[in-house]
Amino acid sequence: MAQNNAIIQRYNQINAINAGRQNAQTESLKNAERMAQLRAAAAASGVDVNTGSEELVRRSQRELGQLGTENVYHNAEIEAYGYKVAGMNDEAQAGLYKAEASQAPIAGLLGAAGSILGGAKAFAGGIGGGGIGGAGTGVSNFMSGEDTQLTGDMLTG
Secondary structure (H helix, E strand, C coil), X not given: CHHHHXXXXXXXHHHHHHHHHHHHHHHHHHHHHHHHHHHHHHHHCCCXXXXXXXXXXXXXXXXXXXXXXXXXXXXHHHHHHHHHHHHHHHHHHHHHHHHXXXXXXXXXXXXXXXXXXXXXXXXXXXXXXXXXXXXXXXXHHHHCCCCCCCCHHHHHC
């Protein structure tokens, strides 16, 4: 799952860059249109469009347009970088999942061994006293050398 997410993030990264290029191109065309409108408006009003303040206005507009186009593309690069980082995180998570899965058989064996040992301990505790309901009888009495002969009362409960 995490590996698939990483692949999707890579596609998102590529799509963000492609969309950024397209949006930057569109912005550039809009800027060219604004420049043409400025020039046509100045020429229609009888101003010399190649000298003086009109030339400075067009230069300023051209620089602002260039900056706008670069900002559009830069924003796409930031978005693509976010997808790249998310993809790297997903790849790292996929690696952790693989490592966890490779350790699962060992963890299962250790868990089973723990359960067996825990069961044996509970069984020994029940027989040897100190366990649930034990009052120091059974195995512990036998080990201490005390008399452990069964009587009729013991067998009938």
